[in-house]
Amino acid sequence: MNRQRLGLWWFIGTLVIALLLMLVPLPDVLAPFKPYWPALVLLYWSLESGDRVTLGLAFSMGLAADLLDGVLLGEQALRLTALVFIALRFRSRLRFFPMWQQTLAVLALLFNDRILLTIVRVFAGDALPPASWWISPFVGAALWPFVFLLLDDLRMRLRLQ
């Protein structure tokens, strides 16, 4: 029982840390390389414990991220819901992919997410972003194996579900 509760706290903790990482700025030069942390952590959890991650959770996490970002309420909610939906749909396949295939799949998901974001921003009346806009999904995909292994390893060590 206690272990289960600890598992739940660990789950919530990683999500909150992902939101915080989203807020922590990088130096100017590195700013375009910043990965979309909430997406990576949500992807990990939707692959590893698919019953915890639902569309509602993704939606509310997106809303929280929107409140923190303070730009357009619903933007990240839309993106994260779409992302988690695709991940959950193909969960059983993605889980048993070898790591490099999984990484490619994550790249595709993150890229799709960027496209969605671009569409939303253009509709909201913003100018088209510069080329460095498209770097972030690649960085996210490159980090994916490490995020996955780190979170998995920590989970194993803490013997959590």
Added chain:
Amino acid sequence: MGQESSPLFAGSTGTLRLIGYLALAMVLMVLDHRNGWMWRIRYNAAVAVEPLYRLAGLPVEGMRTLSVAFADRQRLTDQNQRLREDLLLANAKLNRMAAVAQQNEHLKQLLDTQRSLELNVQLARVIGVDLGAYRHRLLLNVGARDGVKPGQPVIDARGVMGQVIQALPTTSVVMLITDPNNALPVTIERTGLRTIAYGSRDGDRLLLPTIPMAADVREGDRLLTSGLGGRFPPGFPVGEIARVTPAATGMFLEAQATPSADISRSEDVLLLHDQAEPTGPPEPASPMGPPDTLAPDGAGTPAKEPR
């Protein structure tokens, strides 16, 4: 996890729920975009949000503290020396200006204008938080409880940085002048030409897309706020023209300018408290000459619309 008939789509999520959530998100976005009531929600959610901002700002704060703690004595002494020289120089300039300022004040009194050279400012610190990629925003550590109101200009030692767009209870969000959604009425110091500077999409420049073809604009010209629009007081440095090219339409000259404020590196900024009084184009001069009543019948009206 329920096994569905199609082996490809074995999952536990319904498309219907996806559509529901996506529709909800879109409704939220449209409502928010139209009414902009987000700030009300944010203001109420600020109780939860602001501690997170402070927490996320800690790494940057830590880096600043570390850079001071580990800076060697020599560098700090040098910096101190340089600051003292700067202060000396600034004070000397100020003293020389004092007489001119007083004269100016006197002349203005004669002219019966209210605008004064005094500044009513508030010091604020930048919280190092990333508010989204390519969003040219800053977070300051003062908010509505400190008397900050949306629309207040923000400057640093070198020039205009932006304006407050959102005041939360103890923090506030600043839109930088380099934001593509920002437009700032400026005047070119050398010629007095008035135009508008927009933010650019790659973020560290200003664009002046509507300069008349015949205008005299050169590289190195300094831009000042013109005070039109009433939001920024006139006379603050904005930037320096870096490049002038004919616009793609061929109807205007297009200039790029580099902002003079240290947009990405400022830690301490100043909030201007006196909102500039709204100034528009000057009142049309009252016509000189004998009053209309003396004019012969029919001669008074056509003069108003020359064709």
